[in-house]
Amino acid sequence: MTGREKTSDVFAPITQQMDEIRRDAAEIIPEDDLVRKLERSLARNEPLRVKQGFDPTRPDLHIGHAVSMRKLRTFQQLGHEVIFVVGDYTARVGDPSGRSEARPKLSPAEIDANARTYADQVSSILDVSKVRVEFNSKWLAPLDLAGILELTATYTVARMLERDDFAKRYQENRPISIMEFMYPLMQAYDSVALNADVELGGTDQKFNLLVGRTVQERYGQEPQVCLIMPLLRGTDGDAKMSKSYGNYIGLTEPPEEQYGKTMSIPDALLEEWYELASLLPPAELAVARELVRSNPYQAKRELAAAIARTYHGDDGARRAAEHFDRVFKQKAAPDDLPVVAVSLSDPALRGNENGVSLVGLLVVTGLAGSNTEAVRLIQDGSVAVDGEKHRDRHTYVSTDRDHVLRKGSRHYVKVTFIP
Amino acid sequence: MTGREKTSDVFAPITQQMDEIRRDAAEIIPEDDLVRKLERSLARNEPLRVKQGFDPTRPDLHIGHAVSMRKLRTFQQLGHEVIFVVGDYTARVGDPSGRSEARPKLSPAEIDANARTYADQVSSILDVSKVRVEFNSKWLAPLDLAGILELTATYTVARMLERDDFAKRYQENRPISIMEFMYPLMQAYDSVALNADVELGGTDQKFNLLVGRTVQERYGQEPQVCLIMPLLRGTDGDAKMSKSYGNYIGLTEPPEEQYGKTMSIPDALLEEWYELASLLPPAELAVARELVRSNPYQAKRELAAAIARTYHGDDGARRAAEHFDRVFKQKAAPDDLPVVAVSLSDPALRGNENGVSLVGLLVVTGLAGSNTEAVRLIQDGSVAVDGEKHRDRHTYVSTDRDHVLRKGSRHYVKVTFIP
Numbered sequence: 001m002t003g004r005e006k007t008s009d010v011f012a013p014i015t016q017q018m019d020e021i022r023r024d025a026a027e028i029i030p031e032d033d034l035v036r037k038l039e040r041s042l043a044r045n046e047p048l049r050v051k052q053g054f055d056p057t058r059p060d061l062h063i064g065h066a067v068s069m070r071k072l073r074t075f076q077q078l079g080h081e082v083i084f085v086v087g088d089y090t091a092r093v094g095d096p097s098g099r100s101e102a103r104p105k106l107s108p109a110e111i112d113a114n115a116r117t118y119a120d121q122v123s124s125i126l127d128v129s130k131v132r133v134e135f136n137s138k139w140l141a142p143l144d145l146a147g148i149l150e151l152t153a154t155y156t157v158a159r160m161l162e163r164d165d166f167a168k169r170y171q172e173n174r175p176i177s178i179m180e181f182m183y184p185l186m187q188a189y190d191s192v193a194l195n196a197d198v199e200l201g202g203t204d205q206k207f208n209l210l211v212g213r214t215v216q217e218r219y220g221q222e223p224q225v226c227l228i229m230p231l232l233r234g235t236d237g238d239a240k241m242s243k244s245y246g247n248y249i250g251l252t253e254p255p256e257e258q259y260g261k262t263m264s265i266p267d268a269l270l271e272e273w274y275e276l277a278s279l280l281p282p283a284e285l286a287v288a289r290e291l292v293r294s295n296p297y298q299a300k301r302e303l304a305a306a307i308a309r310t311y312h313g314d315d316g317a318r319r320a321a322e323h324f325d326r327v328f329k330q331k332a333a334p335d336d337l338p339v340v341a342v343s344l345s346d347p348a349l350r351g352n353e354n355g356v357s358l359v360g361l362l363v364v365t366g367l368a369g370s371n372t373e374a375v376r377l378i379q380d381g382s383v384a385v386d387g388e389k390h391r392d393r394h395t396y397v398s399t400d401r402d403h404v405l406r407k408g409s410r411h412y413v414k415v416t417f418i419p
Numbered sequence: 420m421t422g423r424e425k426t427s428d429v430f431a432p433i434t435q436q437m438d439e440i441r442r443d444a445a446e447i448i449p450e451d452d453l454v455r456k457l458e459r460s461l462a463r464n465e466p467l468r469v470k471q472g473f474d475p476t477r478p479d480l481h482i483g484h485a486v487s488m489r490k491l492r493t494f495q496q497l498g499h500e501v502i503f504v505v506g507d508y509t510a511r512v513g514d515p516s517g518r519s520e521a522r523p524k525l526s527p528a529e530i531d532a533n534a535r536t537y538a539d540q541v542s543s544i545l546d547v548s549k550v551r552v553e554f555n556s557k558w559l560a561p562l563d564l565a566g567i568l569e570l571t572a573t574y575t576v577a578r579m580l581e582r583d584d585f586a587k588r589y590q591e592n593r594p595i596s597i598m599e600f601m602y603p604l605m606q607a608y609d610s611v612a613l614n615a616d617v618e619l620g621g622t623d624q625k626f627n628l629l630v631g632r633t634v635q636e637r638y639g640q641e642p643q644v645c646l647i648m649p650l651l652r653g654t655d656g657d658a659k660m661s662k663s664y665g666n667y668i669g670l671t672e673p674p675e676e677q678y679g680k681t682m683s684i685p686d687a688l689l690e691e692w693y694e695l696a697s698l699l700p701p702a703e704l705a706v707a708r709e710l711v712r713s714n715p716y717q718a719k720r721e722l723a724a725a726i727a728r729t730y731h732g733d734d735g736a737r738r739a740a741e742h743f744d745r746v747f748k749q750k751a752a753p754d755d756l757p758v759v760a761v762s763l764s765d766p767a768l769r770g771n772e773n774g775v776s777l778v779g780l781l782v783v784t785g786l787a788g789s790n791t792e793a794v795r796l797i798q799d800g801s802v803a804v805d806g807e808k809h810r811d812r813h814t815y816v817s818t819d820r821d822h823v824l825r826k827g828s829r830h831y832v833k834v835t836f837i838p
Contacts (some may be wrong), residue, residue, distance in 0.1 A: 093565045145562050145605075146512045153598040157576070158589060160597060170577060178579065179571040179599055185597070186564075 001234065008112060011042045011079050020074050025281070026203050029210065034225040037197050041080070048080040048197040051224070053187065056091045061116035061121045062248035063307060064232035064241035065410060067276045068200045069125040075198075077125055083132045085190050086115050089140040089343060090183070111135075121251045123378050125279070139193035140186060149183050154218035155211065155271040157169060160184070163207040183340040184208045186213035196224045202231045204240070213237075232276045237266040255308035259320035260327075260410055262304035267296045271305065278306040281330070327410070340365045344399060344417055354396035358385065361397055367407045382408050427646045430498050439625060442701070443694060445487070445622050446647040448629065453644040456616050464505065466499040467616040470643070472606065475510045476525060478533035478538045482726060483651035483660035483669035486695045488544040490648060493523045494617070495546055502551045504609050505534050508559040509602070530554075540670045543730050544698070557604060558612035566748045571606050572631065573637035580605070582626040591620075601668050607634035612711045615643045623659070651695045656685040674727035678739035679746075681723035684713045689722065697725040730799050756823065756831040759784045763818060763836055773815035777804065780816055784834060786826045801827050 017038050028034055041048050052072055072082045106114070112364040115135075119128045123220075127394050155404050160181050161170055168302070169176050184207070190200060191212040193200045201209050206228050211224035232241040234247025241248045249261045265273065270292045274285060285377040292335035300319070342349070342356075348364050349356040359374040362383065368374035373392045377415070383390055385397055397403060399417045430436065436457050440447070447453055455654040460467050471491055480594055491501045510525045525533070534554075538547045562570075578590055579600050588595050603626070610618060610631040620628045625647050632642035650659040653666025660667045668680045684692065689711045693704060710718040720740070728736035761768070761775075767783050778793040781802065787793035794812045796802050802809055803825040816822060818836045825831050 082591060085730055088566065091570055123429040140564050143564050145508065145559050148564060148567050149512055149598050152601055153596050153599050157580070157585075157597055157600065158592065161576070166576075173577065176576040177572050178574050178576055178604070179568050179595075180596055180598075181576065182568055182571055 005202060011038075011045070011047075013229040014038050014042065017078050018398075020078065020226070021071070023074075024230065025227055026230040027073070027206070027226070027227040029206075029213075029228065030345040033223070034198070037222075037225065039261045048075070048198065050075045050080050050198045051083050051085055051191060051194055052191070052200045053085045053087060054115070054118055055087050056111045056118070058074055058243070059117045059121075060243055061118065061251045062241055062243065063277045064234075064248065064281065064311075065122075065253065066125055067232055068202070068229050069122050070279055071098065071125050071200060071227065072131075076130055080198075081132060082126070082130070083134055083194055083196070083416060084118070085194070086111070086118075086133060086135045087187075087190075088115075088135040088193075089137040090186065092137065092367065097123060104292065119262050123346045124251065136186075136190050136193070138190070151215070152182075153190055154188075155181075155185060156216045158215075170403075184211040185215065188212040191224050192216050192219045192221060195221055197222075198227055200229060202240075230276060233269060235261050235265050239301060249307065251311055253311075254310040255316035256323045257319035258305040258311065259308045259317070259324050262369055263300055263324060264409060265300070267300070267302075270296060270299055273303055274299075278303055280306060280308050327412075330388050337414050339374070339414045339416055339419050341416050344419055352396060355398040356396065358383065358395040358397055359393060361415065362407070365405060365413045366369060367411060367413060377407060420518055420738060428458075430464070430466075430496050433457050433461065436497050439497065442493075443649065444490070444646055445649040446645070448527075448625075448627070448632075448645040448647065452642070453617070453646075456641075456644065457568075460499070467494070468502055468613055469494045469617045469619065470504055470610060470613055470615040471536055471619045472609070473505050473534070475505050475533040475537070476531045477662070478536045478539065478540075480661055480670045481660055481662065481671065482596070482669065482696045483653075484541075485544055485670065485698065485729075486651055487621070487648050487697055488541050490646065491550075492545050498617055499617075500544070500551060500623060501549070502612070502613055502615070503537075505552060505554045506555040506609075507534075508556040509605065511556065511576075525554050543670065553613065555609050555612070559608070561644045562608075570608055570634070571601075572635045573607075574600075574601075574604060576632075603630045604634065608614070608629040610643050611635050611638045612825045613639060614640055616641075617644045617646055618649060619646045619663050621659075622647055623650060625690060626636065629827075652688055652691060654680050654684050666816055668726070670730055671728075672737035674731040674739035675742045677730065678723040678736070678743050680744060681726050682719055684719070684829065686719070689718055691714060692722055693718075697722055698729050699725060716791070746831075756833050758833045758835055760835050763838055770818070771815060774817040775815065777802065777809060777814040777816055778812060780824065781826070784824060784832045785822060786830060796826060 007020055014035060018035065021034070023116065037048055040046075052068060052073065067157050076082055088111045093105070095200050114135065117415065119131075119133070121326055122128060163184070166180070166361035187208050187209045188197075192215060196212070196216075199209050199212055206226065209224075209228070216223045233239065234245055235249065236245070236247040239245050239247065239386075249258050253261075262273070271289060274280065274288045274292065278285070278288065283373040288299060288302065291302065297387060304324070305321055306316045308320040312320070342361070342364050344351070344356070346360075346364055349360040353355070358378060359371055360369075362368035362377065363371060363372035367383075368377055371393070378393050378395065379391060381389055385395075385403050385405070402414060402416045404412060404414050428566075433454060437454065440453070444464060447483065456467055456535065459465075460682070471487060495501055507527075507530045510530050511527065512524070534552065538550075541547060576662070579606040580586055582603070585595055585599070606627050607630045609615075611634060615631070615635075618628050618631055619628075625645065625712065628643075629644035629830055632645065635642045641755070652658065654661040654666055654668065655664070658664050658666065670678050681692070689707060693699065693707045697704070697707065707718060707721065710721065722741055723743070725734045727739040731739070761780065761783055763770070763775070768779040770776070777797060778787075778790055781787040781793035782790060787796055797812050797814065798810060800808055800810050804814075804822050806823070821833060821835045823831060823833050
């Protein structure tokens with residue numbers, strides 16, 4: 001935390017504002033424009049309008065989203081106006097081509113509920129009471145064909161086809177509906193409607209944000225500055241964090257989950273996560289970077305605590321650390337692990353004189369979806385019985401007492417046998 | 420004229436209808452669909468809806484337009500419903516990009532006036548009282564963004580870029596505004612709004628008409644049949660007839676102009692013009708084709724008479740022929756040629772003992788804009804004095820009597836000298 005909460009009507013000096021805005025930003029396009037806008041803001045004592053879009057069809061936020069949110073907090077602290085644009089219009093319309101499952105049609109009640117959830121989720125980072133929330137149906141719903149022709153006249157086909165995914169699909173002869181050209185224009189029109197000074201987005205949003213600049217200019221406005229934030233990689237270290245990749249840490253997940261998932265990330269991600277996800281102030285970050293080099297394990301524990309602390313306070317972070325010690329560090333099963341009663345007469349168990357097959361047991365307890373998956377899990381070394389790994393698919397487990405089965409690092413089941 | 424005016428509610432047999440529709444058509448896409456539609460029309464005793472667009476920013480019709488008009492008359496005679504779609508919505512909007520001078524913004528009064536002119540002009544070919552006139556603002560004005568997204572979802576970027584002019588410009592890196600993709604979709608939406616069975620257009624409209632098929636299908640309608648009509652070449656024989664090329668014969672031009680312009684076409688155009696512009700019935704056409712081969716000059720005179728007759732009746736055609744004989748054939752000046760009084764003291768005349776220079780005379784009388792142009796006209800053999808051509812730029816004309824100057828085949832001036 002920088003700790004500075006702006007209360008006066010006077011803005012900080014430009015260099016200080018630029019330092020804080022620039023920190024962690026992937027790109028500021030163009031930086032000169034931002035300086036000019038800040039100078040004018042200072043001279044006129046007027047806040048900048050800083051825009052962040054929100055897709056109400058995807059209300060679940062994760063710590064990857066926190067990267068932008070923290071930057072918005074910085075703008076709040078510098079005295080500027082943060083505007084959440086809820087894309088309710090497109091959410092109400094859905095995808096008329098019916099091809100995209102990612103764009104379901106939502107009712108107004110669902111959109112409102114999702115917008116509320118969104119505000120709740122970011123309240124641990126931002127001062128939500130100071131955020132201006134706008135639904136883009138306000139200016140998109142009244143648009144008629146004449147207005148839309150005017151909008152489509154601002155941009156060329158060739159420039160739109162420069163967007164990476166469009167270029168790739170066009171080259172590969174995969175269809176691009178003309179409708180898909182409308183979405184960047186609509187997002188740009190949001191910037192026109194708000195006369196936005198700055199728009200935030202991840203590196204994957206860079207093209208759309210730049211369209212906003214062009215379109216604003218065609219409408220006689222000063223183009224917005226595009227503040228491109230880096231994308232946090234997911235817990236697997238492979239791709240950007242995303243719910244659909246299953247490699248995310250939700251903002252509202254319990255502290256134990258946040259802590260445990262953080263402990264599962266590859267060491268190579270530590271520095272990036274410290275920068276983007278810890279929300280630590282610069283001084284503490286410098287110390288953390290040292291620790292990453294000297295003791296990655298300890299650095300990871302402190303990162304996990306910092307993340308749990310951000311969203312659940314000191315208590316939550318401590319509880320999460322204790323839980324982790326119990327479950328993972330001591331290799332003991334957690335206290336409250338689920339108990340599954342297994343009938344010895346279940347034919348799926350396939351017993352012999354040594355007991356029942358581990359493969360069958362994984363399936364019967366639900367830890368594996370099929371024999372094939374159970375075999376793969378065992379051969380991968382992902383399965384332990386009473387804390388001991390078994391890599392032999394022909395492992396048999398005695399039935400004269402209870403056992404604790406573990407799959408992966410965090411799925412436990414206590415098995416008890418009934419005749 | 421085929422002479423058959425349909426009055427009963429019974430449609431003609433399919434083969435007869437197909438024969439009449441097919442005559443002179445460049446393409447019917449697809450012919451099978453048209454047969455099916457005609458069969459259903461016959462079975463249900465329901466007329467087909469035959470659509471023809473009209474751009475109210477270009478109300479001046481020429482005999483090239485008559486090609487489609489005659490085909491529409493055929494549909495009327497076969498008992499089907501002809502619908503003129505006045506593109507008033509786009510005319511009211513103009514071109515928001517401001518780049519096209521061809522798409523000026525018109526007031527509702529101007530649009531109405533142009534639509535009325537249009538009806539007047541075609542009344543010599545069609546039964547205008549039976550034509551249904553629709554203004555496309557009726558269905559385009561109420562469209563909101565959701566409706567437009569639905570429309571843009573029906574077509575892909577790649578398919579739109581297949582249109583010849585788009586493909587060429589895209590390849591040459593010349594800008595195509597996304598707005599330009601909207602116009603074929605709007606034209607297609609007209610077909611949806613009317614549930615059109617057939618749309619007529621010139622070969623240059625083929626792409627847009629085909630878009631209509633795809634879009635109708637996406638809206639759950641049976642796709643229209645595209646009836647592609649050949650484009651009449653202009654009086655110069657080089658390009659399609661168009662006001663902007665100055666190679667046209669207007670439907671409302673005086674018979675003398677229509678006759679004279681027809682007499683100026685190259686012989687190579689005769690057969691095409693007979694087919695497309697004479698509006699003669701098949702039997703007379705066969706005779707005319709013979710005449711074209713045996714006596715092109717006579718064939719041209721009869722074509723000129725046929726065209727003047729279509730738009731100005733027998734009297735007009737006869738007057739035009741007489742006028743032509745007087746002016747062109749007998750190489751005599753027309754009766755009512757303008758008289759220009761030339762002052763002998765005008766320094767531009769540059770006289771010598773033989774009289775005044777022809778170059779100067781052409782300039783002073785306004786037949787040439789400059790000495791350079793006058794010299795070129797003389798050397799090209801375009802200038803005659805008292806019916807005699809002069810190709811020598813150093814020609815001098817006596818000033819002791821009046822002369823008749825001729826430029827080209829049809830510009831005459833009577834010169835009288837004053838001291």
